[in-house]
Amino acid sequence: MxxxxxxxxxxxxxxxxxxxxxxxxxxxxxxxxxxxxxxxxxxxxxxxxxxxxxxxxxxxxxxxxxxxxxxxxxxxxLNLDQELNIALVGVGSLGVALGRYHLKRFAEDEEFNLRLVALFDNDPRKIGTSVEGVQVYDLTRLTELVPSLNIKMAIITVPAENAQIVAEQLVKSGIKGILNFAPTKIVVPEDVHVSSADLTLEMQRLAYYLPE
Amino acid sequence: MxxxxxxxxxxxxxxxxxxxxxxxxxxxxxxxxxxxxxxxxxxxxxxxxxxxxxxxxxxxxxxxxxxxxxxxxxxxxLNLDQELNIALVGVGSLGVALGRYHLKRFAEDEEFNLRLVALFDNDPRKIGTSVEGVQVYDLTRLTELVPSLNIKMAIITVPAENAQIVAEQLVKSGIKGILNFAPTKIVVPEDVHVSSADLTLEMQRLAYYLPE
DNA sequence: TAGATTGTTAATCGATTAACAATC
DNA sequence: TAGATTGTTAATCGATTAACAATC
CATH class of the missing domain: 1.10.10.10 (Winged helix-like DNA-binding domain superfamily/Winged helix DNA-binding domain)
Known part of the structure; x- marks a missing residue:
């Protein structure tokens, strides 16, 4: 639609x-x-x-x-009437936590169609492992796997200094929706939508309203 | 100011x-x-x-x-020119990940004044443990410890069904700023500011913009 | 029918942008 | 001085609210 x-x-x-x-x-x-x-x-x-x-x-x-x-x-x-595959890039503690949280929700709720199907990282110690049954792939395979696994959206949980380059690879792979947890602005073409989940920025904003 | x-x-x-x-x-x-x-x-x-x-x-x-x-x-x-103590409620995998992330930032950046000083949970197995040197306290001690540790803001990472009750205890303790990661609306008095970090809501929003 | 609530138009409110005098 | 850029006012734009005819 x-x-x-x-x-x-x-x-x-x-x-x-x-x-x-x-x-x-x-x-x-x-x-x-x-x-x-x-x-x-x-x-x-x-x-x-x-x-x-x-x-x-x-x-x-x-x-x-x-x-x-x-x-x-x-x-x-909202395009939520069909399964929608998601990738997560950056398998640090935040990435794993968000992944688990998401997979739990997916498992519990029949109609929750946002499906985490792949994790990506560049750390050889993480590649090949899995989180709740979802594989961690080599980041270099992103452009190959996004189309073949039919991935439509991505979550970025890499360090700030790598967020832009990861975003560019995601865009190149055809991703149109990105949820960015890295504390930095990422620049993308205007047909790609980014939602920024920047913990620090929000805390700094809330600090303004403190008394005194 | x-x-x-x-x-x-x-x-x-x-x-x-x-x-x-x-x-x-x-x-x-x-x-x-x-x-x-x-x-x-x-x-x-x-x-x-x-x-x-x-x-x-x-x-x-x-x-x-x-x-x-x-x-x-x-x-x-923004009230960021002085140290500002923060509590995190809900020591699940997301809570721990956010806590670590935050503490790392605090340790690395001299001028980053948002200081995580206490974790709270109601699980006896977690109470008394610590994350990167920060204690996990019994949730029942919230109203006692918030004033005595001079805590000004809080992060909620408990399950959705407990978020409202936790928010109410935080408000009772005198907290005026809450960052809520639970996927539910929390209702608070108007002098308390809430920032909602709802992963699912953001993903659902992004899904709207997908092609076809 | 009488009461309730929608869909929609017009009015209001608030936020952003354009323009420019002041001045470093 | 000439050029640049601020602080501020007026104009524009967009989002929310009020009001009400249509109708279930």
Whole structure:
């Protein structure tokens, strides 16, 4: 699906709506109003209706939204209705921890379609080992394995000084979505989307609000 | 320092400016223009000048900003000019990995003032052990130890189902800044600031942009 | 039907950008 | 001085909110 002009602010809220719908569905709730949905993620009801209206008419006037229907529509919009293969580059302690966490989630939740299928590192001691059954491959095999394993997104957990070069290799392999845990900005073509998870930056931001 | 009315969008950019200034300082660069600063973090020069102007007049017309001076001013504004103690709650593999990562950074960088001083868990097998010399304490001692160890911020790496209760204990202890890695929304009073680092949410967002 | 809630338009709010006088 | 760049004001842009007709 492609609607292209929709703003990033809207897209950011879709996974939040989806999480509320997952919870409601698990609780056997069948209908939900824009008011309830907005309250649960912390925005107004008008914004919820406007966000959803970008993609179609999903509600019934006077009634609200059918939870399971809207949930499936959102999953389709977010490309989460099919398995989606992911690679992780940088098998340090953070990489292993995130990998385990992710694999656990995948194993426990039938409908969680984000599947970690490969780990990459350049350390010969790590190459050939595995984490919860997922192989650690030589980083030099990235451009070969990304297409052949049908990998669509990647997580970067290498040291800051290697993040840019890894990002470039990922881009060359055809990856369009990168979650970057390295504490540095990575520069990519504009059709590649990067989400930055920089712990330090967030802590520094929070420090601003401390009293005194 | 307190300017209170300054928007969150501005505050989010301050650590980015600071990182550029750190790099420039390390490279012996003495002056930097709003143009260069903006280019490096990906915003326009007018926005850089406007952001900084909220806090004072730091530049010289026709010249630019003195790197070391502006760097120290930003550190003061962000409360990063003094040591700031941090606790981490939830000593699972993610908690340990983040803790190690953080402690390494603290050990290597003289001026990195975010100091991890305590870990908390409710698992008797973990309590009393340590990670890189930092003790794991019983979670029940949180409200006692936060004030006595002068802890100002906290990182939550417990399972989603325990995040809210942990957040409430942190708030009760007087914590005003929380970095939450649990994949759930935590509700706190409005004088407490939360930064959410939800891996899954970010991956789901990136999936939207995949082709087809 | 009467009450409730959607989808959508218009109004408002806030953030970014453009422009330029001041001045180093 | 001439050139460069700041701090700041006004203009623009984009996102959120308010309001309400449509309708279940």
């Amino acid at each position: 492609s609607w292209s002009k929709i703003s990033d602010a809207v897209i950011r809220r879709l996974p939040l709506y989806l999480r509320v719908l997952d919870e409601s569905s698990a609780d056997q709730v069948e209908l939900i109003s824009s008011q309830e949905l907005g309250y649960r993620i912390g925005v107004g009801s008008a914004l919820v209706r406007k966000d959803l209206a970008w993609f179609g008419e999903f509600g019934k006037q006077g009634v609200g939204y059918e939870v399971d229907f809207l949930r499936h529509e959102l999953r389709k919009i | 307190s300017w209170s009315k300054i928007s969150d969008a501005v505050i989010r950019r301050l650590p980015l400016y600071l990182r550029v200034l750190d790099e420039s300082s390390a490279d012996q660069v003495e002056l930097i223009s709003s143009q260069e600063l903006g280019y490096r973090i990906g915003v326009g020069s007018a926005l850089v000048r406007k952001d900084l102007a909220w806090f004072g007049e730091f530049g010289k017309q026709g010249v630019g900003y003195e790197v070391d001076f502006l760097r120290h001013e930003l550190r003061k504004i």
